[in-house]
Amino acid sequence: MCGLEIHVEGDRVGLIRADRDDAWSKGHLCPKGTTLGHLHHDPDRLRQPIVREGDTWREVSWDEAFRRCSDLLAPVIEEHGIEAVTAYVGNPLAHNFSLGRYIGILIGMSGIPMIYSAGTVDQWPKNVSSHLMYGGMWKIPVPDIQRTDLLVVMGANPHASQGSLLACPDVMGEIDAIRARGGKVVVVDPRRTGTAARADEWMPITPGTDAALLLAIANVVVADGLVRLGHIADLLDGVDRIEELVAAWTPERVAPVTGISADRIRALARDLATTERAVVYGRIGLCNQEFGTLASWLVDVVNALTGHLDTVGGLMFPRPAVWSVTDLPMPGLEGGAENFGRWKTRVRGAPEVLGHVPVSCLAEEIATPGAGQIRALFTVAGNPVLSTPGGDRLDAALSGLDCMISVDNWLNETTRHADVILPGLSPLEQPHHDDLIWNFAVGSAANFSPAIFPPEDGRPHEWEILIRLAGACLGENAAEVDVAAIDDGFFDVLAGTRGFDGPTIREHYDHGGPERMLDLTLRTGPFGDRYGEQPGGLNLDRLKAEPHGIALGPNEPCLAEVLTTAEGKVRLAPRYITDDLPRLAARLDRPADDLVLVSRRHLRSNNSWMHNVNVLVKGKDRCTLTVHPDDAARHGVRDGALTRVTSDAGTVDVPAEVTDDIRPGVVSLPHGWGHNLPGTRLSVANDHAGVNTNVLAPGTFVDVISGNAAVNGIPVTISPVPIP
Numbered sequence: 001m002c003g004l005e006i007h008v009e010g011d012r013v014g015l016i017r018a019d020r021d022d023a024w025s026k027g028h029l030c031p032k033g034t035t036l037g038h039l040h041h042d043p044d045r046l047r048q049p050i051v052r053e054g055d056t057w058r059e060v061s062w063d064e065a066f067r068r069c070s071d072l073l074a075p076v077i078e079e080h081g082i083e084a085v086t087a088y089v090g091n092p093l094a095h096n097f098s099l100g101r102y103i104g105i106l107i108g109m110s111g112i113p114m115i116y117s118a119g120t121v122d123q124w125p126k127n128v129s130s131h132l133m134y135g136g137m138w139k140i141p142v143p144d145i146q147r148t149d150l151l152v153v154m155g156a157n158p159h160a161s162q163g164s165l166l167a168c169p170d171v172m173g174e175i176d177a178i179r180a181r182g183g184k185v186v187v188v189d190p191r192r193t194g195t196a197a198r199a200d201e202w203m204p205i206t207p208g209t210d211a212a213l214l215l216a217i218a219n220v221v222v223a224d225g226l227v228r229l230g231h232i233a234d235l236l237d238g239v240d241r242i243e244e245l246v247a248a249w250t251p252e253r254v255a256p257v258t259g260i261s262a263d264r265i266r267a268l269a270r271d272l273a274t275t276e277r278a279v280v281y282g283r284i285g286l287c288n289q290e291f292g293t294l295a296s297w298l299v300d301v302v303n304a305l306t307g308h309l310d311t312v313g314g315l316m317f318p319r320p321a322v323w324s325v326t327d328l329p330m331p332g333l334e335g336g337a338e339n340f341g342r343w344k345t346r347v348r349g350a351p352e353v354l355g356h357v358p359v360s361c362l363a364e365e366i367a368t369p370g371a372g373q374i375r376a377l378f379t380v381a382g383n384p385v386l387s388t389p390g391g392d393r394l395d396a397a398l399s400g401l402d403c404m405i406s407v408d409n410w411l412n413e414t415t416r417h418a419d420v421i422l423p424g425l426s427p428l429e430q431p432h433h434d435d436l437i438w439n440f441a442v443g444s445a446a447n448f449s450p451a452i453f454p455p456e457d458g459r460p461h462e463w464e465i466l467i468r469l470a471g472a473c474l475g476e477n478a479a480e481v482d483v484a485a486i487d488d489g490f491f492d493v494l495a496g497t498r499g500f501d502g503p504t505i506r507e508h509y510d511h512g513g514p515e516r517m518l519d520l521t522l523r524t525g526p527f528g529d530r531y532g533e534q535p536g537g538l539n540l541d542r543l544k545a546e547p548h549g550i551a552l553g554p555n556e557p558c559l560a561e562v563l564t565t566a567e568g569k570v571r572l573a574p575r576y577i578t579d580d581l582p583r584l585a586a587r588l589d590r591p592a593d594d595l596v597l598v599s600r601r602h603l604r605s606n607n608s609w610m611h612n613v614n615v616l617v618k619g620k621d622r623c624t625l626t627v628h629p630d631d632a633a634r635h636g637v638r639d640g641a642l643t644r645v646t647s648d649a650g651t652v653d654v655p656a657e658v659t660d661d662i663r664p665g666v667v668s669l670p671h672g673w674g675h676n677l678p679g680t681r682l683s684v685a686n687d688h689a690g691v692n693t694n695v696l697a698p699g700t701f702v703d704v705i706s707g708n709a710a711v712n713g714i715p716v717t718i719s720p721v722p723i724p
Contacts, residue, residue: 090382155285277313
């Protein structure tokens with residue numbers, strides 16, 4: 001979403017820098033944004049389809065590649081049914097013009113019963129709490145950090161990630177601005193992150209106890225008579241129930257487990273309740289722990305009790321200019337229905353939640369024989385061998401598939417197992433307007449970026465690839481699928497959800513694809529022209545005439561418009577979530593682990609998929625185990641020395657980095673590393689291989705009520721690696 005100024009010399013990118021006139025980002029840019037030219041020119045990037053022939057690969061034409069996909073899928077589906085086919089979709093879908101808008105066709109039209117995704121290693125607890133509280137899994141309120149005077153950051157590190165479920169240009173600049181205007185920033189995190197270093201206070205918490213801390217804050221707010229609901233009081237259902245539930249969660253009860261004193265908890269609660277513009281922001285560190293849904297839910301509860309939900313400077317709901325296909329309700333879950341566990345996985349018996357199960361189930365569903373065994377897999381812009389718990393087990397299982405087809409631009413640790421790899425375009429060969437991330441923005445804006453380079457003749461876009469693969473699942477030759485007809489049908493359905501007749505609306509266009517869909521979602525969005533009904537409103541032609549984008553104003557209170565629960569109110573105490581409190585209470589009595597592992601991210605790292613860019617990975621080794629000096633001394637670990645880390649799931653050897661920027665009893669490894677596996681074509685990444693932290697993550701260690709992986713708080717041991 002950052003505006004870019006791209007200088008081109010012939011067919012090469014000479015320079016990328018921030019667009020200072022961009023209506024949204026106003027000249028802000030992170031290091032990753034400057035490297036799109038490197039991604040485009042990467043000699044390892046696939047530009048032609050490749051098919052496996054034994055242990056080697058052969059470049060083929062697109063027609064041959066699509067025919068091969070059909071030939072591989074047909075016998076699997078004929079013998080075992082479509083139930084034997086699934087897909088894994090990765091994080092880059094959220095950043096791709098085609099994939100994010102068209103993945104629904106592959107899932108829905110093909111008849112695949114369910115898919116696996118990076119969502120259950122990331123934000124699924126927030127999806128669950130938002131679905132139950134507000135009626136939609138993507139109705140996620142965001143902190144209004146540009147106008148707040150007290151920001152409490154829990155389990156988030158904008159210094160490295162800019163914003164996560166929070167889209168705001170220059171978040172760290174906004175944090176500095178809060179302090180400059182006399183406000184305060186508090187960071188609750190087991191590590192002294194780059195964000196914590198810029199804050200007024202760092203509160204090092206025991207991993208996995210954030211929900212207990214939030215319950216104690218709510219307890220103080222209620223006990224001290226500081227509850228103030230403000231203008232949304234009539235829209236809140238369950239306030240009395242919340243007051244009953246938090247009564248037992250005193251600061252004195254949770255202080256020994258959280259590691260934060262009762263006095264400090266009380267002071268923080270009172271600050272939140274008495275500061276007119278204040279907000280609690282929780283992110284991935286809250287989501288991917290064993291009580292992820294409780295913690296994610298309680299962020300919103302505390303903001304509501306202190307009068308900071310749907311208020312300026314508090315937690316607010318974005319009003320994106322475009323609506324996303326993800327906004328459409330899932331069948332059976334309309335109105336925020338507590339309709340989970342509709343089916344369970346074959347091997348583990350894991351219950352479905354919002355249509356998903358833990359991604360770690362995929363390996364066992366492939367490897368375990370019997371009725372319902374997964375025999376064919378699509379991977380779309382994902383590298384689950386590195387990015388999901390038990391990735392080493394998945395790595396071993398993938399070779400047992402009868403068919404694996406990958407839509408991906410690299411031969412990486414996962415796609416090396418594929419039978420066919422269908423590469424998409426580079427970011428500079430296609431236009432862009434963000435689809436999903438505007439749903440988490442601190443204001444409304446729209447910005448269209450045209451393609452910089454034309455794709456080679458005959459190269460399909462990702463949306464066309466997905467349509468052809470869906471057709472192959474229905475028994476068609478993927479090379480002969482009528483892409484335009486299916487695209488028209490998809491468009492008609494989407495137009496119908498906004499009250500328009502698709503065939504009539506299609507007369508406005510001489511083309512299909514994601515640009516047509518973007519125009520539809522712009523025109524029928526909150527600022528759109530509704531095909532002439534609202535003169536002067538947004539459409540794609542108007543947006544294309546504004547190369548620096550169009551700013552549409554900050555977020556405004558709009559809770560009543562957002563709610564789609566059956567009752568038309570916020571369910572402050574959904575029973576599905578509150579029934580999990582006894583599990584948290586039992587955690588308070590559990591003996592403390594000697595050491596637990598947490599994850600981390602770096603400013604120049606975007607999961608695993610930008611590690612083949614030399615300017616992002618060069619320099620000091622970032623795949624290190626950070627250890628507190630006291631823990632290093634106890635376990636005989638030296639700074640810079642190779643250290644063995646062992647969990648119930650596995651073992652890795654990694655250099656130690658001894659530092660007091662981490663809480664005693666906690667060690668940390670970055671995620672997304674573990675390159676240099678045989679058969680990959682990642683020349684830069686393989687020279688900076690690192691280790692795969694997901695080898696240490698037990699696949700069964702999850703937040704029970706969401707199924708999200710718990711990759712923070714894993715019990716581990718450490719020891720020096722013996723020198724031969």
